[in-house]
Amino acid sequence: MEEQKVTTQEWKFTAKDIALKPEGFLPGHRACAGCGPANVLRMVMKATRGPTIVTEATGCMEVVSSIYPYTSWSYPWLHTAFETAAANASGIEAALKVLTKKGKVKQEHIDIIAFAGDGGTYDIGLQALSGAVERGHDFLFILYDNEGYMNTGIQRSGGTPLGAATTTTPAGSVMPGKMQNKKPITDIMVAHDLEYVATATPYYWKDMLQKVRKGLEVEGPAFLHIFAPCPRGWRSEPAKTMEYTKLAVESCVFPVYEVVKGKYELSTPSKLIQLAPQKKIPITEYLKGQGRYRHLFTPQHQHVVDTLQRLTDERWAKLQKKVEQTA
Amino acid sequence: MKKNNLNQETTQELMALNGDEAIAYAVKQCDVDVVAAYPITPQTIIVEKYSEYVANGEVQTEYVCTESEHSAMAACIASSATGARTFTASASAGLALMHEMLFVASGCRTPIVMAVANRALSAPLNINGDQSDSMAQRDAGWIHLYVENAQEAYDTIMQAFRIAEHLDVQLPVIVGLDGFIVSHTLENVDVLSDESVKNFVGERVLPNVLTHEGKTVPFKLDPDNPMTMGPVAMPNYYFEFKRQQEEAMKNALTVIQQVHDEYAKLSGRSYGNALIEEYKLDDAEVATICVGSAAGTVKDVIDELRAEGVKAGLLRLRTFRPFPAQEVQKALENVKAVAVMDKSMSFGGNGGAVFHEVRHAMYDSKSHPFVVDYIYGLGGRDTSPKDFKKVYSDLHLIAHNKRMDKLVNYVGLRE
Ligand SMILES: Cc1ncc(C[n+]2csc(CCOP(=O)(O)OP(=O)(O)O)c2C)c(N)n1
Ligand code: SF4
Ligand SMILES: [Mg+2]
Numbered sequence A: 001m002e003e004q005k006v007t008t009q010e011w012k013f014t015a016k017d018i019a020l021k022p023e024g025f026l027p028g029h030r031a032c033a034g035c036g037p038a039n040v041l042r043m044v045m046k047a048t049r050g051p052t053i054v055t056e057a058t059g060c061m062e063v064v065s066s067i068y069p070y071t072s073w074s075y076p077w078l079h080t081a082f083e084t085a086a087a088n089a090s091g092i093e094a095a096l097k098v099l100t101k102k103g104k105v106k107q108e109h110i111d112i113i114a115f116a117g118d119g120g121t122y123d124i125g126l127q128a129l130s131g132a133v134e135r136g137h138d139f140l141f142i143l144y145d146n147e148g149y150m151n152t153g154i155q156r157s158g159g160t161p162l163g164a165a166t167t168t169t170p171a172g173s174v175m176p177g178k179m180q181n182k183k184p185i186t187d188i189m190v191a192h193d194l195e196y197v198a199t200a201t202p203y204y205w206k207d208m209l210q211k212v213r214k215g216l217e218v219e220g221p222a223f224l225h226i227f228a229p230c231p232r233g234w235r236s237e238p239a240k241t242m243e244y245t246k247l248a249v250e251s252c253v254f255p256v257y258e259v260v261k262g263k264y265e266l267s268t269p270s271k272l273i274q275l276a277p278q279k280k281i282p283i284t285e286y287l288k289g290q291g292r293y294r295h296l297f298t299p300q301h302q303h304v305v306d307t308l309q310r311l312t313d314e315r316w317a318k319l320q321k322k323v324e325q326t327a
Numbered sequence B: 001m002k003k004n005n006l007n008q009e010t011t012q013e014l015m016a017l018n019g020d021e022a023i024a025y026a027v028k029q030c031d032v033d034v035v036a037a038y039p040i041t042p043q044t045i046i047v048e049k050y051s052e053y054v055a056n057g058e059v060q061t062e063y064v065c066t067e068s069e070h071s072a073m074a075a076c077i078a079s080s081a082t083g084a085r086t087f088t089a090s091a092s093a094g095l096a097l098m099h100e101m102l103f104v105a106s107g108c109r110t111p112i113v114m115a116v117a118n119r120a121l122s123a124p125l126n127i128n129g130d131q132s133d134s135m136a137q138r139d140a141g142w143i144h145l146y147v148e149n150a151q152e153a154y155d156t157i158m159q160a161f162r163i164a165e166h167l168d169v170q171l172p173v174i175v176g177l178d179g180f181i182v183s184h185t186l187e188n189v190d191v192l193s194d195e196s197v198k199n200f201v202g203e204r205v206l207p208n209v210l211t212h213e214g215k216t217v218p219f220k221l222d223p224d225n226p227m228t229m230g231p232v233a234m235p236n237y238y239f240e241f242k243r244q245q246e247e248a249m250k251n252a253l254t255v256i257q258q259v260h261d262e263y264a265k266l267s268g269r270s271y272g273n274a275l276i277e278e279y280k281l282d283d284a285e286v287a288t289i290c291v292g293s294a295a296g297t298v299k300d301v302i303d304e305l306r307a308e309g310v311k312a313g314l315l316r317l318r319t320f321r322p323f324p325a326q327e328v329q330k331a332l333e334n335v336k337a338v339a340v341m342d343k344s345m346s347f348g349g350n351g352g353a354v355f356h357e358v359r360h361a362m363y364d365s366k367s368h369p370f371v372v373d374y375i376y377g378l379g380g381r382d383t384s385p386k387d388f389k390k391v392y393s394d395l396h397l398i399a400h401n402k403r404m405d406k407l408v409n410y411v412g413l414r415e
Helices: A014-018 A037-047 A061-063 A085-101 A121-122 A124-136 A185-190 A202-217 A239-248 A266-275 A283-287 A291-296 A299-325 B019-029 B044-055 B069-081 B092-107 B152-165 B192-199 B236-267 B296-309 B325-331 B353-362 B383-402
Strands: A052-056 A077-079 A111-117 A138-144 A196-200 A223-225 A256-258 A264-265 B015-016 B035-036 B062-065 B086-090 B113-118 B143-146 B173-178 B185-191 B207-210 B216-218 B276-279 B286-290 B311-315 B320-322 B337-342 B368-373 B406-409
Touching: A014 B286, A037 A111, A037 A138, A037 A202, A037 A223, A037 A239, A037 B152, A052 A061, A052 A085, A052 B337, A077 B192, A085 A111, A085 A124, A085 A138, A085 B035, A085 B062, A085 B325, A111 A121, A121 A124, A121 A138, A121 A266, A124 A138, A124 A185, A124 B069, A138 A202, A185 A196, A185 A223, A196 A202, A196 B192, A202 A239, A202 A266, A202 B086, A202 B296, A239 A266, A239 B086, A264 A266, A264 A299, A283 A299, A291 A299, A299 B185, B015 B019, B019 B035, B019 B044, B019 B113, B019 B152, B019 B173, B035 B044, B035 B069, B044 B062, B062 B069, B069 B086, B069 B092, B086 B092, B092 B236, B113 B152, B143 B152, B143 B236, B152 B192, B152 B236, B192 B236, B276 B296, B276 B325, B286 B296, B296 B311, B296 B353, B311 B325, B337 B353, B337 B383, B353 B368, B368 B383
Parallel strands: A052 A077, A052 A111, A111 A138, A138 A223, A196 A223, B035 B062, B035 B086, B086 B113, B113 B173, B143 B173, B286 B311, B286 B337, B337 B368, B368 B406
Antiparallel strands: A196 A256, A256 A264, B015 B185, B143 B320, B207 B216, B276 B311
């Protein structure tokens, strides 16, 4: 099904290119209507450049795509456990290296993509991820971030933002949802001195696909953090999934940028906001309509919205400073 | 099929190796593709020695120094699923940390070989030898082989790869060696030439599977023949997967013996019938059952007792999973009282892991010997010939009085 060689020519990712490229993540999976991660996976698989092996952590996307005897994967695919996506990638890479040396692999190169949700990345999978990138295995780790443990029924993760209601941080009469803010996972990965770290959202799909391709082209580990709303867990309208991936960028809740060899650079959508700060929308524009934040729109919890706005602004300022400092 | 030239006169070299070194040397000769491991006493010598081979270019192996045993086992599963012959080693806390992944390895039918330098589990922390670690993993779907000494450790590694990768088996194998007593004790070990090991072990042959397109392809992650491995299975299929694993375990009973016999022809060394080893059991009235190195001590004790006219015998359990129930039952048919020596506890379970299996096996025996449990050596507590003599004299009393006072006993313990 797949080209035998790695495509080296510049790929433009036009709508036509994408439409003609065979699906890697096939229809028939069991994801909910409007599922952000399912959209992300389908699109990401359009950016492969040749023979590829995929490995995936336990989570929504693994469960919806591999219910025996069916599969949504037209690529070779392996799942072992929740916390093991990066460790799996190390094992695959080590095996390919030695089997290639011994002449037992036909392809001249095989790319490896590891997918994990925020649970499988920020939390239980962080150690394996840190170890695998420290060892320098050649693979692309893609975090699809839907900001909660959705597969098990919308529990909080280290990637759940402050104030969001989840089933383990419900909005109660005393507590306004999650009490801690989102862990800065991208900074943590940058601190590993990776050659390529980036963030993306599927609204800016071309940007996202180019980042996937860049991540694959790097020799060694690369990390891509993709924002992927979950209408089920966010109590949001399925039809609005893509809109949220735009609002998140415009409010600077989720800026899109690249860190290439330690050098920060804003990607166009975020760069435009930097150039025209008046275009930055208040976070309430992003929060409203999401059921997980509904309780914040009360006088009692107004301070949480204020804090979230402050934290968002601080992180955005920090990011811009890093861009400046590493220019 | 593997080509084996078994009738050749094989020259062997005598080396001074401890159990861990013997294992590292055997793994080196088995042309292993990937080793992914994490150090823990008393397994460390295996990974250190192997690192030297890698550093000196003596092997082609990719050695992945993972950041934990959990990742080591995940990497092993993935490597094996990619088609590579894969080895790891662990013990104690490390093996416990792998627990989740051990089931994944057997469920994914990845024929990984793992040496376990058996060690006690915390708490309290204890680095010494007992078999609590691997016995606690007895239901994880791995084949368990336990060795008596460094020579057998060396010999069993080659056999383990053949057993694990056998098309009728395709299961991971644990080779257990007692921490320190075997892992760290220098012994004379006869080693085969690289060439004869290579011929014996052969290359890994992958089973063929049918794709949804009706193509027959090797079972591995391969962009030419994409396959979904490690899927979700609902109640409508999960059970059949598990039943197939049990069938593979059953097949292993035969394969373990075949491989052992083939190796015996090549090396001139054999260990009973591969499942159990009997020592002066034919006419024995009292017998112990041991797993691992204690068998060496017991054999000496038996010789002394025999000189005194006591009809003592030993059954060494070499294969613990799959449990050779029929062989055990048959071997103990004429014995009057049997002591099972357990080097681990099954808290609240009325005896240790081996005891449960043996008594279960003896339920259908016609002769119904007394079967009594002795827990010994926990946390590395020394068990001397005197201690074993005491066990035999207890057995003598039980046989004579036709009465057993205590089901579970403790050897050399302050109470
Ligand atoms: C070791 C372990 N602990 C807990 C679970 C239960 N579990 C399965 S998926 C999941 C959450 C997944 O969250 P995330 O990684 O964010 O993926 P999502 O489902 O949101 O796509 C949890 C807690 C598990 N499978 N394994
Ligand atoms: S729960 Fe959320 S992430 Fe999971 S399939 Fe449904 S929409 Fe997608
Ligand atoms: Mg999630």
